[in-house]
Amino acid sequence: MRTLSIILLFIFFQSTAMAEKGVVVNILPDKLTLSIDCEAQVKLQRLKTEPKKFSVGYSCKNSTNGSYYMDFRLNDMDIVADFDDGSAKVDVNKTKFKSYTLYELFIESKNGEKFKFVSYCTEDVCLDLVGNYEKEVKDSITSQLRR
Template sequence: MKIFTIVLLFITFNLSAKEESGVIVKILPDYLVLNSSCKAMADLVAQDFSILYACTDSFQRMYFYNFRLNNIDLVADFKKDSTDVVVNISQFKSYTLYEITAKNSDNKPIKAVSYCTKELCLDLVSDDEYEKSIQDSITSQLRG
């Protein structure tokens, strides 16, 4: 079943990601329009299948959208590799929303927001602060 889900996810991204007024991405059950600065990357050899979009905000800071199967515990990973981890969990429509703040080994802030269904997660991650409008844009587009 996992292989089928991975193949379906990959096909869905290949068929629906295209340039328009941004990058349109199909995340079941919703479509998202990402900033046109976003570039897709996929590592099919990695142990955990995901599709990553690397983007820049208006201040030229990098942030990432990571679409992945919901098969890893992101909170546990943060607690293992970071300090001062704070996690807020809430329900947003059909998604479980995880808002995580932490500090990396260099004591720099890390911020992540994950929107998860049973099968799939969208992680919004940055080693720096990203514009609040980026998270607001995702929230306004999710209908599921």
């Protein structure tokens, strides 16, 4: 049954890619067009607090051929709790943007590694943007959120 659920979730969320427009995703209330360099994946969340939650993810390439990820998931878990276990310093900025709540997490591990994590959330679903993304990626997503 789990396999069938994953397949149905993937089919429901994945739209076709068109070379001139990129990957069109209809998960949030707004339609997003992602870079043509993004490749869809279905996976289970690997979070400590909720290890069996479904998400639809996109693995994308940045301008220097590095990778970043976009995960669309149900808004039914506390993503901050996964990082706030004492092993890292976590700063969270929470702002309202139209019908979305925007969470920006700035994380520094005890080893000094730094990374950022951005989530665009409605009451029902979130888009998590993680990895080596450029400011233009975040700006592109924000510009497409109209509701």
